[in-house]
Amino acid sequence: MAQPALIPADLDSLSEDRQRRAELVTGLTAPAAFISPKYFYDVLGSKLFEAICALPEYYPTRTEAAIFAEHRDEIAAAVGQDACLIDLGAGNCAKAASLFAALRPRQYVPVDISAQFLQQSVAGLQRRFPDIPMLPLGMDFSSTLALPAQVQRERRLFFYPGSSLGNFDRDEALVFLRRLRAALPDAAGGVLLGLDLVKPSAVLEAAYDDALGVTAAFNLNALNHINGLLGADFNARDWRHLAFYDEAQQRVEMHLEARRDLIVRWPGGRRTFRQGERIHTENSHKFRADEIADLLAQAGFGDCQMWCDPQRWFAVCHARP
Ligand code: AVJ
Numbered sequence: 001m002a003q004p005a006l007i008p009a010d011l012d013s014l015s016e017d018r019q020r021r022a023e024l025v026t027g028l029t030a031p032a033a034f035i036s037p038k039y040f041y042d043v044l045g046s047k048l049f050e051a052i053c054a055l056p057e058y059y060p061t062r063t064e065a066a067i068f069a070e071h072r073d074e075i076a077a078a079v080g081q082d083a084c085l086i087d088l089g090a091g092n093c094a095k096a097a098s099l100f101a102a103l104r105p106r107q108y109v110p111v112d113i114s115a116q117f118l119q120q121s122v123a124g125l126q127r128r129f130p131d132i133p134m135l136p137l138g139m140d141f142s143s144t145l146a147l148p149a150q151v152q153r154e155r156r157l158f159f160y161p162g163s164s165l166g167n168f169d170r171d172e173a174l175v176f177l178r179r180l181r182a183a184l185p186d187a188a189g190g191v192l193l194g195l196d197l198v199k200p201s202a203v204l205e206a207a208y209d210d211a212l213g214v215t216a217a218f219n220l221n222a223l224n225h226i227n228g229l230l231g232a233d234f235n236a237r238d239w240r241h242l243a244f245y246d247e248a249q250q251r252v253e254m255h256l257e258a259r260r261d262l263i264v265r266w267p268g269g270r271r272t273f274r275q276g277e278r279i280h281t282e283n284s285h286k287f288r289a290d291e292i293a294d295l296l297a298q299a300g301f302g303d304c305q306m307w308c309d310p311q312r313w314f315a316v317c318h319a320r321p
């Protein structure tokens with residue numbers, strides 16, 4: 001089968017570009033500077049995330065994979081076969097691919113903001129699975145879920161693994177889940193989520209500040225990515241990676257901290273940072289098992305099923321409209 005063409009959903013159009021610059025400038029010039037974690041994912045960032053998933057400290061990926069392996073048949077029975085598998089933040093597509101044999105999807109729709117990386121992933125995947133029609137979408141699904149007409153409506157299954165939902169605040173997560181719910185026309189499919197659970201902070205902090213410094217590189221790479229998008233002059237050497245667990249907010253926060261007083265410039269703007277001043281780059285919310293069913297119910301889903309590892313570090317959930 002020919003290599004599937006990537007649908008580049010507008011990322012390069014002029015208005016999208018202007019909007020993205022405006023969003024970045026808003027965050028960078030805010031009194032407490034911030035950027036969206038979606039800016040981690042250029043080609044290098046996607047590769048660094050892939051490396052994170054292989055780190056001994058980063059338990060989510062392998063714990064989730066173990067849950068899928070252990071409960072494959074039950075999960076497949078809950079989800080049903082012949083689905084249109086819509087993989088949100090597909091990256092290297094490895095998680096979905098590991099389920100292909102059990103789920104036998106009728107159509108595979110991987111979606112990722114890192115369009116070029118996705119294109120490379122899908123090219124290899126289509127060769128391994130020539131019989132599954134694949135429709136890769138290079139788009140930012142955090143703002144809109146406008147799926148092209150080629151995406152089958154029947155038996156849609158939104159696959160959102162890896163605790164990516166944790167990047168949203170609670171209210172944003174609810175809005176996002178409601179949007180998924182609205183895009184599901186029938187009861188057959190649903191959502192299949194992977195969610196990271198609350199656990200001792202030492203485990204969490206090691207997972208987001210690993211000994212090899214891969215997560216630090218992943219965080220710092222956002223600055224290089226922004227330099228390209230905005231024409232800014234960030235120097236990654238001026239910044240330090242910071243990650244800590246906030247028990248009250250139930251989330252790991254990542255920041256970049258200025259190592260000295262400095263000025264960052266871009267066409268049409270600039271920002272002074274004092275030594276020690278931070279840019280907030282990510283929240284990674286952790287869930288309590290009992291709040292997951294509530295969240296899904298509030299978003300309009302029913303029939304929630306959940307599978308965990310023996311330590312109860314991670315949860316895989318399926319819910320139907
Ligand atoms: C892809 C958002 C699930 O929050 O654990 C990994 C990203 N950040 N290490 C996460 C991430 C730092 C990851 N998610």
